[in-house]
Amino acid sequence: MLRGARDADQGVTRVSETSRGSSPFRRDKGYLKMSRTLKLLSTTGAALSLSSVAMAQSASLDIDRAYAAELKADASRHASLLQSGGSGYDGAFHIGDASGNNRLNINGHLATRWIGNFTDEDDSAVVSEGFTHGFEQQYATLSFNGNVVNPQITFNISMELGQADRDEGISDILRDAWAQYEFEGEGEGFYVRWGQFQVPILNEENIHNGKQLAVTRGPVNEFFQPSWSEGIMLGYLADSFAVHFAATDGVRNNFAGGFAGVPYSGSDGDIALSFRGDIKFSGAWEQFDDFTSFRGSDTAFKVGGGLHYHSGGDTGSTVGGVTAEQTYLMWTIDAQYEADGWNLAAGYIGSDTDEAGAMATDVAAHGFYVQGGVFVSDQWELFGRWDALLLDDDFTGGEEDFHYLTVGTNYYFVPESHAVKFTGDVLWAFDESLSGAGLGQGDTGMLLGTDGEWAVRLQMSLLF
16 A cells, blocks of 8 residues: 555655655656556547447437338328228218219118007097007118219119018018219209109108108108109209209009009009209208207208199009009198207198099098297207198098197207107197008008097117
């Protein structure tokens, strides 16, 4: 141990040997060697430190480059998917190409009902018990629609798969089966449709089953409702008005019976022409796709009317003889108003049948309805409806006037959407109901034939 060090341990301050008597040369040479070593080590450490920093920076750059490459590859994959088309849901389940020229939508509607009917069994030839109830799958509809070649050429094929307990024939499964061409340029707004479709006469019939206010359309509409038919339809949709004109095989009516559409059948007409026009004073056309008006909606108001003429008897029929010897005329006028959380609709329907075969001759019928709804919260809606059906006594053989009251509520599981909806209502017949479900009121839940008959109807509806 150096003495200076030892002295230092002893608390004495002395000068060390290095500064006192040894050869300065030898001492300097050793010092230089140690100094060079220390410098070398320091330089090496610095180099290693710089190298590690450079390596870290290089690794970081490599990671950044790899991440950028992955992002670029991912973007390329998305672009490739877009270029090759895709699938998804935007109000309809769909598949199609990126150009939009070819697209297939799949829509559907499920409606399950429970109906409890109350009648006076002592006053009915239809039922033997005062209370009748049961479930029914009223609607199970699938629709395949979209466009091919370009967005101007559209199509719709819809099938009604419900009502399995009603022994309906296979011919009743097909509903819509049409194609349509929509013009562009100077002809924008015009369209031509061909195939099988529901003639455009009654306003309620032009609104989807799943977007009605009550469980089903009212008794007046169900009495007059036209059937699907085959033919061609022309139309024009402008900002403030719309017109539709159709030439078809004709429609069903309660005075001749049967459904038009069976090829060369007696139910077909020699000529059948239908017309409907609407004038829109405010709002958007899309607002009239349903009867309800959610809170926050803009005001919308339109007035419309329709006319149908059907004549037969001069064309041969494969079912024997000629087409039904009759002239059938139906007309309507209606109005629809929607506001911020409430709505109103009203209409009148009339018909006249001349020489309607064995059932009746020169029979006239008239119907009126008024309905309205109001939201008491964002999801609960209350509604009410009155129907009046006025018939010739040549047709009924007795009661001529029939009045119905409907009151109920809707609950929308998804606010501002018909996707999932519960509807509960009560339908009451003030007067003796029409007898015979074949008159087109069977879907209302009325058994038709007693005085003061009423029905409780509960329905869950799923629309996609």
